Amino acid sequence: MRASDRAYATLRSDIINWRLTPGTVLGEVELSERLSVSRTPIREALAKLTAEGLSEPQSGRGVVVSEISLDHLEELFELRAALECKAAELAAQRRDPVIFLALYEKLSNAGELITAQDPDRADYYQLAGELDSAVDAAVGNHYLNLALKNLRVHLVRVRRLSKDNPVRLRDAAREHAAIALAIAHGNPAVASAATTVHLDNSLRHLLSTAS
Amino acid sequence: MRASDRAYATLRSDIINWRLTPGTVLGEVELSERLSVSRTPIREALAKLTAEGLSEPQSGRGVVVSEISLDHLEELFELRAALECKAAELAAQRRDPVIFLALYEKLSNAGELITAQDPDRADYYQLAGELDSAVDAAVGNHYLNLALKNLRVHLVRVRRLSKDNPVRLRDAAREHAAIALAIAHGNPAVASAATTVHLDNSLRHLLSTAS
DNA sequence: CATCTCAACTATGTATACATAGGGCTTGTT
DNA sequence: AACAAGCCCTATGTATACATAGTTGAGATG
Known part of the structure; x- marks a missing residue:
């Protein structure tokens, strides 16, 4: 399995199960360290999450877990x-x-x-x-x-x-x-x-x- | 403007206007040469297109312009x-x-x-x-x-x-x-x-x- | 002559180095 | 003391090098 898919699955599950709460900043460096992969697959995973609407670009810099209220x-x-x-x-x-x-x-x-x-x-x-x-x-x-x-x-x-x-x-x-x-x-x-x-x-x- | 955004806009327009016809293989190397950017922004653009449904993964390797019939x-x-x-x-x-x-x-x-x-x-x-x-x-x-x-x-x-x-x-x-x-x-x-x-x-x- | 296997090449997956922009903190001035 | 300006730091954007897997072609064997 590709590292980017694992990162995506992990983050997706974390967001859906509220382990990552709305508003949490998804920093590439921090995530790449936490999930032990380089920034490239993390970027891919974040792009997919953002396309799905689970995260949103944050005023041009970085992405955050999208609000749900x-x-x-x-x-x-x-x-x-x-x-x-x-x-x-x-x-x-x-x-x-x-x-x-x-x-x-x-x-x-x-x-x-x-x-x-x-x-x-x-x-x-x-x-x-x-x-x-x-x-x-x-x-x-x-x-x-x-x-x-x-x-x-x-x-x-x-x-x-x-x-x-x-x-x-x-x-x-x-x-x-x-x-x-x-x-x-x-x-x-x-x-x-x-x-x-x-x-x-x-x-x-x-x-x-x-x- | 980011290079990945330009690549995305160009490819999106090419697909929508049938300059890239369904089934066309979207190779990263070829596109990066044609659009004069590195593979990284191309990958980002292809990921967005695929999320939108304009392109599809091709049996695990590469992406192709999706069919529309x-x-x-x-x-x-x-x-x-x-x-x-x-x-x-x-x-x-x-x-x-x-x-x-x-x-x-x-x-x-x-x-x-x-x-x-x-x-x-x-x-x-x-x-x-x-x-x-x-x-x-x-x-x-x-x-x-x-x-x-x-x-x-x-x-x-x-x-x-x-x-x-x-x-x-x-x-x-x-x-x-x-x-x-x-x-x-x-x-x-x-x-x-x-x-x-x-x-x-x-x-x-x-x-x-x-x- | 056809088919199977192996090898080489090519394209994608990943890592990392470098560029750059934006934000925050500190310092100076009013 | 407060506000503004400038600098530094950090995080993202991009490029490129390296790893790896899959595919294709060629050669050998049946």
Whole structure:
């Protein structure tokens, strides 16, 4: 594996998991020492992060970890609504019913995954990720998938702005199940509407519990 | 200005204007000689182009100008519909009526801009760009604007796949005028619908006249 | 004659040295 | 004491040298 890829993966993970907080200066020299590679791969990694929007040029000199705050939340969800509603619509037109019926079943029982034993909700988020992947595959649109991928980076970051509580997660799982069912039924309008409802609930919850 | 920025701008323009055709190998050494800079800024430029989707890694070694074909057209327009309809909706809710009424007037008379004297339709496309910019400004959503910006790069490239004829451009100008008017009136549903109609017409035209 | 293997060359990945610009600190003057 | 100006330091921008991997071509063997 290339050193620049390792540096990129490390920094990306550090930013997404808030080990590097917004506003942190990403100095080339400091990073090259910390990650034990020369400045060249570090520069490459920083360029990729900046292209993704995880870091920003700082007034012409150096880059900093980009801000993510409540102001960005509503903007982020406007884009999310546009992309995910369209994706749900197209998926409903092109889906394999078997796949989405199976996901519907799993999501309907997702309440069991949310236990005190798993404080990070890794199982739950993995299942939600499976739905996303299935939608992406059904849509089969390279450009739409790319836009969604870019968006999800920021959504993962924003998750840390609020405490997720078990009640909301169980509701969210039910909403996901409703989306999967509408797609399985091949009903674009309902799939899009269910997505709109889910996103509105998610945004309200995030705004109400944000720290 | 930084050498890497110049290299990036030059290459970007060359790709968008089809001076570098899809599939062309972008060798670092060759480019550094042609543009008279060292490989370092060239690498930076290629990384940005690849992040934008204008070039792609070629099986692990080197990058090539990315393909753009009729297959991509329909995918591109699905994403475009999602983003531009949402943008039109939000613009209608947040617009300054004066600005969009003025654009409506200009677009209504845009037929005069399409003359034999201007084979590149520079004036027409500039006016269309003004509408895009006004919508972006009215929406005021950083993430949505960024997604639209990334999309437009590919749209400009795709334009060359077809011959634009004056009749279609005059129709397109009328459709743009309708969008501007709906936004000026503050009617999100109509703005979105007018955008849907416009995009459908554009896509049909592109597909029918493609070379 | 075709195919496989080895070697050499070329292009990319990485490191480092050098140039340069911008910011901060210190000092002097008002 | 405060503000401005100049110098120094540090971090980024660029160039280049070196390492390495992949590809291509040539030669030998079946």
